[in-house]
Amino acid sequence: DQQVKQNSPSLSVQEGRISILNCDYTNSMFDYFLWYKKYPAEGPTFLISISSIKDKNEDGRFTVFLNKSAKHLSLHIVPSQPGDSAVYFCAASVSGSRLTFGEGTQLTVNP
């Protein structure tokens, strides 16, 4: 039972444009959501998070949006840079318990 799903295995955008990565979840008990970025041969690194009491959180070029009624979150990267090319994972937890991850989306930013 895949409780967190990232339906797009890959996304390609031009440098300077917006990247939008999407994530859907089924467990309505999830109350904390995170995005991680992963380069090959490295562990995932934390990017940004959001609590279910909010619908938006920003950190520099990264913004996460949460739509609880649709059980959907998205990560916006503006402007996209070639160094952003990596696999992006969304993750969710219930009251700080273990993280449940999606399958990941490979983002490629073309110069």
Add this chain to the structure above:
Amino acid sequence: KAGVTQTPRYLIKTRGQQVTLSCSPISGHRSVSWYQQTPGQGLQFLFEYFSETQRNKGNFPGRFSGRQFSNSRSEMNVSTLELGDSALYLCASSAGQGGYGYTFGSGTRLTVV
């Protein structure tokens, strides 16, 4: 400060053997979690330890086990290795509850032949 350290980085084992992977968390972090990453499967949760106690366990067979020592270092063991156990094994640590964010190590790439 030093990050999460996993050893070894790469490992090749034969089917039927057993393997032990090691993880040293960030100093002061008492929670250690383990994940398995295989192509197309994302990160699958194995188990979480806090102060030497297993706090949470994922849906993996009993061949997968782990433990945490008093200095918070953790090991995971896989017995009777199968080809399907080939994966990147990631360890992550956090100061408190892991669900609010972990710091990951670089992983151990296990290949079973």
